[in-house]
Amino acid sequence: MSKPITNHELDVLLVDAGYDRAHAAFARQVNALGRDRLGLDLRYDGASVYWWLRGRNPDPQVLPLIAAVLTRRTGRRVDALDLGFAGPDAPLGVGYPDGVAEAVDVATRLWRYTVVRRSLALAMSVTDEASTRAGWRWLFDPDDRTVERSGDGRVTAADIEVLRTIQRQFFDLDRRHGGGYARSFVAEFLHREVAPLLNGSYTDAVGRELFAAAAELTAQLGFMAYDGGAMGLAQRAYVQALRLSKASGDRAFGAHVLANMSTQALFMGRAGEAVQLSSAAIEAARGSAPGVIARIQTAAASARAGTGDRTGAYRALGDAEAAMGRQPDGGPSWATYFSAAHHAGTAVRCFRDLGQPARALGYADAALVISAGGVRTEALHTALLATVHAENGDLEQATAFGRTAVHLAERVRSNRVEDRIRTLLAALARHRGDSRADEVIVHGQAMLTAGVP
Numbered sequence: 001m002s003k004p005i006t007n008h009e010l011d012v013l014l015v016d017a018g019y020d021r022a023h024a025a026f027a028r029q030v031n032a033l034g035r036d037r038l039g040l041d042l043r044y045d046g047a048s049v050y051w052w053l054r055g056r057n058p059d060p061q062v063l064p065l066i067a068a069v070l071t072r073r074t075g076r077r078v079d080a081l082d083l084g085f086a087g088p089d090a091p092l093g094v095g096y097p098d099g100v101a102e103a104v105d106v107a108t109r110l111w112r113y114t115v116v117r118r119s120l121a122l123a124m125s126v127t128d129e130a131s132t133r134a135g136w137r138w139l140f141d142p143d144d145r146t147v148e149r150s151g152d153g154r155v156t157a158a159d160i161e162v163l164r165t166i167q168r169q170f171f172d173l174d175r176r177h178g179g180g181y182a183r184s185f186v187a188e189f190l191h192r193e194v195a196p197l198l199n200g201s202y203t204d205a206v207g208r209e210l211f212a213a214a215a216e217l218t219a220q221l222g223f224m225a226y227d228g229g230a231m232g233l234a235q236r237a238y239v240q241a242l243r244l245s246k247a248s249g250d251r252a253f254g255a256h257v258l259a260n261m262s263t264q265a266l267f268m269g270r271a272g273e274a275v276q277l278s279s280a281a282i283e284a285a286r287g288s289a290p291g292v293i294a295r296i297q298t299a300a301a302s303a304r305a306g307t308g309d310r311t312g313a314y315r316a317l318g319d320a321e322a323a324m325g326r327q328p329d330g331g332p333s334w335a336t337y338f339s340a341a342h343h344a345g346t347a348v349r350c351f352r353d354l355g356q357p358a359r360a361l362g363y364a365d366a367a368l369v370i371s372a373g374g375v376r377t378e379a380l381h382t383a384l385l386a387t388v389h390a391e392n393g394d395l396e397q398a399t400a401f402g403r404t405a406v407h408l409a410e411r412v413r414s415n416r417v418e419d420r421i422r423t424l425l426a427a428l429a430r431h432r433g434d435s436r437a438d439e440v441i442v443h444g445q446a447m448l449t450a451g452v453p
Contacts, residue, residue, distance in 0.1 A: 005117075008120065009092045011053055011084075011120070014053075016070075023046040023049035024049075030069055057085045063085065066080075067082065092106075093110035100147050100149075100247050103243045103244060103247055107214070107218060108195040110240055111221075112195070115187050121187075122230040124233050126231050131273065134242055134243075135258050135277050138284075139283065147211060148202065148207055149200070149207060152201070154201050156206070160206070163197075163210075163217065167217050167220060174224055174376075175374050178375075178413040179224035180229075183228055194214050208249050211248035212244075212250050212253065215245040215257070219256075219257050222235075222241055227416050235261075242261075255282075255296055258284065260299075261277045263302065266303055274306060275300075282300055291331045291335040291338055293323040294320045295338040295342070301347075306353060341374075344366035345363075347360070348363050348388065351363075367381045367385065375411055376416075379414070379420070380414075380420055395437060399428070399440050403439070405420070405421065405424060418448060
């Protein structure tokens with residue numbers, strides 16, 4: 001059995017250079033360049049490349065040779081620092097790029113890797129502190145003075161409108177069917193359609209809009225990966241979406257991405273990190289549209305509740321509710337999904353996490369007033385309410401909500417929904433022997449066993 005690849009940076013470069021199925025040929029090129037340039041008697045072969053991809057480092061003097069071979073083959077500059085030999089803590093896409101050109105390079109390489117190395121991309125692990133480091137860099141790094149670029153093909157406003165139209169379609173697919181359904185479509189679209197535009201020609205004004213659209217699509221990929229359980233890929237997509245949003249100059253959207261990163265951190269049990277990210281999001285979103293403020297404050301409330309901070313959670317929920325009560329002011333289209341039901345669902349979770357089930361259930365009705373097509377949100381909220389009822393000893397309501405939750409869960413491909421169902425079944429387990437609880441448990445276990453295709 002082959003060992004898993006850990007050097008994702010080198011792997012994607014080999015794919016770009018056409019050496020992914022020609023490791024021996026690549027090694028011969030490195031050997032020849034070492035002989036011609038430095039008079040070295042190198043004897044690398046296909047097995048050497050195999051082990052480079054799995055964590056071994058070549059001699060330091062060979063790194064510039066590897067970079068030179070890849071530069072010659074890909075037609076773009078590859079530096080020794082791009083090769084991934086710093087170890088598994090510096091894999092593809094986890095770092096926050098410095099300049100605009102690097103942002104384009106890293107994002108497009110991540111998209112390509114997600115397409116051509118799908119199974120490896122989905123298996124990427126989360127890198128500690130990478131999200132918070134990216135968040136603080138996004139918050140405090142100076143703005144990009146210009147994003148103007150001269151490349152192949154002129155990018156127009158019509159091109160960007162197409163991207164936004166497609167993004168709205170992906171967003172609707174995600175709401176209706178879950179992140180596991182269309183994630184590969186988004187990655188393919190980014191790789192095939194968006195990457196060539198980013199490498200094209202555009203003015204600063206058009207470029208800002210292009211980076212904004214690319215950031216939204218990359219964040220969509222991140223959310224779908226998170227919802228589908230691919231946490232390492234989600235982290236990388238979010239980091240690159242942040243950097244793309246920086247280039248666009250859209251501070252509000254960057255704050256939204258930080259809030260999503262906070263939500264992911266909380267899901268993974270990193271409540272302290274979630275608080276840091278949501279705090280950065282709140283700072284960045286000052287002066288934004290009320291809908292943006294409300295969405296970010298709900299993320300902050302969840303994070304605070306996750307640490308047991310009642311005062312902080314209550315304050316954030318209140319700030320979110322106050323923002324929702326203000327007159328809408330034509331906020332960004334990407335924030336229009338957020339509704340009173342999302343706020344109520346967050347309140348249910350917060351009060352449950354804080355050990356206050358009665359207060360949680362006070363938001364039950366509002367949490368289920370979900371707009372058409374929001375199947376995943378309905379599944380998440382219904383499963384949560386069933387769990388709160390079960391933990392509160394109301395088996396009749398728990399099983400009524402539970403039956404609906406399992407039925408909804410069968411309609412979406414969502415790791416988060418599956419996680420909510422597992423939590424519900426654990427809460428119902430103490431009522432085994434009661435036919436109502438047994439029915440939901442059997443149905444729920446069958447759904448989970450079937451898995452997500």
